[in-house]
Each structure stands twice: as C-alpha cells, then as structure tokens.
Amino acid sequence: MNHLFFRQDTVELARKLLGCLLIHRTPDGVAGGMIVETEAYVGAIDKACHAYRNRSERTEIMYHDGGYAYVYFIYGMHYCFNVVTGPEGEGNAVLIRALEPVIGLDLMRKRRRMNQLRNLCSGPGKVCQALDITKNEYGLDLCNADSPLRLIQYRYIPDAKIGASPRINVAYAGEAAAWPWRFYVKDNPYVSIIGS
DNA sequence: GCGGAGATTTCC
C-alpha cells in the first residue's frame, strides 16, 4: 500500500481498511492481526475529531499526507492507534478499534497477560497493548516496506459483511455523535462490542 | 499555574 491509497476519502477508507493486516515488528518479535473494526474522524466538520479546530503538537501528524501513524494517550493509561488519511492539510484519521489476532499470538498474550484470544485486541487500547504501540510509534510511515509498523492487504471484506453504527464514546460531539462512522466485520467475534 | 475532561479497560 502506498500513500496514494491513504489519500482517499476518510469514511471510505475506514471501510476499506477492514480486512487489512496491521503488523508491528519489535525486538520481542512480530505481532499483528486483521482489522475488523474502525472509526472515521474528519477534522473539517467533525466535533469528535481531535483535529477539529485544534491544530497542535499532538494533532500535527493528522495534517500530513495519508499513511502515517497517529498515536495518542488517553484516560491516563491507554494508547490508541490511528491511520492518518486524506491529502495533506486536512486533519483526518481512522481509529483502529479491533483486530482478529493472526501473528505472534503468544507474544500478544504475554503483553496483555491474557490467554483468551477474543480479549487480546477487541478494543483500541487493547490493540496498542498487544502490539506494543506507544508514543514512540507516533508519526511512523506505514507505507515504507522497511518500517516496523505496517499495513498490508490481506482479505477482501464484501459490502454485505460490513456493518455500520455511530462511533463509541463521542456523545459530547453534538450532531456528529450520531453519524454512522464506525465500521465492523459482521459476525466477527473479535470486534469490541459483541452484538452490534 | 490550575482545573477539567477524555476516540478506555477492568473489576466490583
């Protein structure tokens, strides 16, 4: 995947990223999984987006060309991983909310102190803990074949298998709170909220 | 400087 791919419309990309593999290589080994749940955030119009009228040191990477990693720290204890999308200057990103574990299962189990496969990567904070993604990964180029953090085409998810819903925990965002910009693979047991 | 709130997870 190259930067051209990530320059597409952000909501469209949130759908297309389902079925891709996210892989992180560290000195401990390689870990990764298939993306099964995403959320789109669009800076120009979306009150829930960190880059909504808020260009700062923290959000700076969101304004770059698509295909870079945006990682932020939340609630004093968790990291969340996003893919920057769209052309330069817009402030868009797709939050990766859940993976189906594929590579490095034992490494992820160890990092999560958890054996149950369904609880390894079923939430944005869990994904970062299982893959050891922290602020050190902020700004990494996801398109570079030599990068330790990469996105790779893996499975094609047909439209009929894609569900949509409002995004999670953005009630404060006014009318944007109701926009159906969360996407997930239907009937996949590794999404963060079962039954939706 | 200070205070509040947050794209979460976990356990009671």
Added chain:
DNA sequence: GAAATCTCCGCG
C-alpha cells in the same frame, strides 16, 4: 457502575 491515572488545552 466506578475507579484508575496522565496529558493536553483553555482560561485568565
């Protein structure tokens, strides 16, 4: 249902 826990931002 609430605690844990910290960084950033806005206010003044």
